[in-house]
Amino acid sequence: MTEDEEFQLLEAKLKRKEENDMNIKQLRKGRGKSAIPAKVGTSIRLDPEVLEYYRTNYPNTMQAVMRKVLKDHVEKSTSTQLELFP
Numbered sequence: 001m002t003e004d005e006e007f008q009l010l011e012a013k014l015k016r017k018e019e020n021d022m023n024i025k026q027l028r029k030g031r032g033k034s035a036i037p038a039k040v041g042t043s044i045r046l047d048p049e050v051l052e053y054y055r056t057n058y059p060n061t062m063q064a065v066m067r068k069v070l071k072d073h074v075e076k077s078t079s080t081q082l083e084l085f086p
Contacts, residue, residue, distance in 0.1 A: 039067075 001009075054062045 054066060058065045
């Protein structure tokens with residue numbers, strides 16, 4: 001094999017590697033589709049004592065517990081139509 005052929009072979013391998021890297025980056029973009037309905041990212045401001053309560057009592061499941069509390073509240077309030085701010 002001549003030096004020119006070796007160079008062409010290495011160049012082709014490099015091009016395939018670059019294309020493969022680009023495909024991997026495209027695959028990893030975002031979380032993808034899920035079987036479970038997606039949740040929406042948001043940001044809320046909480047009182048320090050509320051946040052501390054959840055961090056202390058539910059350190060590894062804080063968000064899941066907050067989500068359950070809020071969901072339960074929504075289900076309860078839609079059935080009774082609570083008026084929070086009269």
